[in-house]
Amino acid sequence: MAEEKKGLFRRFFGGGAPKPAEPEPELAPTPEPVAEAPVATPEPVAVEPAPVAASPAIEAEATVEVIEEEAAPAPAEPEAPVAIEPAPPVVEAEPIPAPAPVEAPRPTGFFAAPAAPAPAPEPAPKQNWFQRLKAGLSRSSNAISDGIVSVFTKRKLDADTLEDFEDVLIQADLGLTTAAAITEALKKGRFGKEIEGDEVRAVLAEEVSKVLAPVAKPLVIDPARKPHVVLVVGVNGTGKTTTIGKLASKLRADGRSVMLAAGDTFRAAAVEQLKIWGQRTGAAVVARSIGADAAGLAFDALKEAQANGTDVLMIDTAGRLQNRTELMAELEKVIRVIKKQDPTAPHSVLLTLDATTGQNALQQVEIFGRVAGVTGLVMTKLDGTARGGILVAIAAKYGLPIHFIGVGEGINDLEPFAADDFARAIAGIAA
Numbered sequence: 001m002a003e004e005k006k007g008l009f010r011r012f013f014g015g016g017a018p019k020p021a022e023p024e025p026e027l028a029p030t031p032e033p034v035a036e037a038p039v040a041t042p043e044p045v046a047v048e049p050a051p052v053a054a055s056p057a058i059e060a061e062a063t064v065e066v067i068e069e070e071a072a073p074a075p076a077e078p079e080a081p082v083a084i085e086p087a088p089p090v091v092e093a094e095p096i097p098a099p100a101p102v103e104a105p106r107p108t109g110f111f112a113a114p115a116a117p118a119p120a121p122e123p124a125p126k127q128n129w130f131q132r133l134k135a136g137l138s139r140s141s142n143a144i145s146d147g148i149v150s151v152f153t154k155r156k157l158d159a160d161t162l163e164d165f166e167d168v169l170i171q172a173d174l175g176l177t178t179a180a181a182i183t184e185a186l187k188k189g190r191f192g193k194e195i196e197g198d199e200v201r202a203v204l205a206e207e208v209s210k211v212l213a214p215v216a217k218p219l220v221i222d223p224a225r226k227p228h229v230v231l232v233v234g235v236n237g238t239g240k241t242t243t244i245g246k247l248a249s250k251l252r253a254d255g256r257s258v259m260l261a262a263g264d265t266f267r268a269a270a271v272e273q274l275k276i277w278g279q280r281t282g283a284a285v286v287a288r289s290i291g292a293d294a295a296g297l298a299f300d301a302l303k304e305a306q307a308n309g310t311d312v313l314m315i316d317t318a319g320r321l322q323n324r325t326e327l328m329a330e331l332e333k334v335i336r337v338i339k340k341q342d343p344t345a346p347h348s349v350l351l352t353l354d355a356t357t358g359q360n361a362l363q364q365v366e367i368f369g370r371v372a373g374v375t376g377l378v379m380t381k382l383d384g385t386a387r388g389g390i391l392v393a394i395a396a397k398y399g400l401p402i403h404f405i406g407v408g409e410g411i412n413d414l415e416p417f418a419a420d421d422f423a424r425a426i427a428g429i430a431a
């Protein structure tokens with residue numbers, strides 16, 4: 001079991017050996033005012049206890065609102081003292097009670113005896129990760145598979161079919177360079193011959209895997225850092241908070257102490273959502289009142305995490321469109337202020353990308369990379385999108401590490417990125 005956990009941690013986070021599970025970190029319920037904090041203290045902010053949720057992912061979704069970026073408050077507001085929620089016990093989902101058996105009506109003589117009740121249906125077998133990934137990517141792979149069928153059925157591999165196939169790949173967002181590389185590889189030794197769909201899929205998977213293998217890297221958490229600071233950035237609704245919750249769950253399961261900083265100070269719902277994840281995973285949550293300065297919050301959270309010897313501090317940030325310069329400047333400020341407290345931080349800057357966005361994701365990588373020094377990517381919402389190919393285009397163009405992919409809203413719907421699995425799933429290969 002211990003071995004299995006070690007292996008799981010390395011798969012997720014790479015680097016240092018995990019340590020055995022520890023008791024919950026003890027956090028001071030009310031921290032002392034921070035002398036070095038950018039602005040002094042007005043009134044203390046009472047943070048409401050987060051509601052206990054049996055199914056936080058569902059609840060969280062219910063509270064998510066559309067962000068009006070224009071509603072962004074001026075960043076230079078006076079800061080309230082940080083309210084720290086001590087790590088609560090992990091909330092176990094309530095088991096759903098089995099329905100009471102319905103008593104069969106007794107035969108009365110007027111009516112026939114009821115037929116024997118049908119046996120309870122077998123529970124659906126649990127899908128393994130590859131099956132879930134494949135199901136999640138099915139819209140992407142079906143689009144490509146349909147293209148393969150329509151291009152290659154009863155046709156020889158010639159210049160026209162290759163051009164048509166290249167179009168299919170470009171439409172699937174794989175990008176010009178990769179599409180050209182795939183058709184080139186397909187051509188070799190097969191030009192002028194008939195070709196089966198399975199062979200096309202195999203070549204496709206191989207070429208996609210070649211592009212993805214160099215970027216499939218685990219997120220390395222440095223155990224020497226106390227804390228290792230992970231800043232999570234991205235456009236509105238791309239899955240920052242959800243990804244933080246899922247990662248917190250993995251880290252906590254490995255016995256790491258985790259603190260979450262609710263740096264999306266624009267939206268009450270975002271703060272509540274993070275608190276629910278804190279409750280669910282047993283991570284402490286640092287929050288402030290809505291409209292507080294996000295940089296000040298990050299600064300104070302880092303100070304608190306240092307004082308507590310917390311292993312990992314994950315800082316959520318407000319969603320922002322990459323072309324909003326004033327909001328991007330605010331993100332720069334968050335990083336500047338973090339560096340005042342620890343010049344080596346943030347140690348990881350994760351950009352979450354919504355796979356359903358398609359081509360715009362390329363620009364997000366470009367601009368967030370420049371402004372925030374992105375060190376790695378998390379692609380979310382690969383379930384149910386026909387645009388999963390964009391990951392390949394991003395890998396080919398930027399070569400940034402891809403750490404994780406998300407294929408659902410649940411706590412377990414995040415996995416380390418595996419190039420081969422992804423390549424086979426998008427090519428529609430069975431297993």
Ligand SMILES: Nc1nc2c(ncn2[C@@H]2O[C@H](COP(=O)(O)OP(=O)(O)OP(=O)(O)O)[C@@H](O)[C@H]2O)c(=O)[nH]1
Binds near residue numbers: 273407
């Ligand atoms: N289907 C699916 N939904 C996801 C995934 N990741 C996140 N979501 C959902 O996407 C929605 C937005 O996720 P959040 O985590 O709130 O996104 P955010 O980037 O923090 O949002 P802002 O704070 O508004 O910028 C929520 O409903 C999540 O449950 C995923 O991998 N698949």
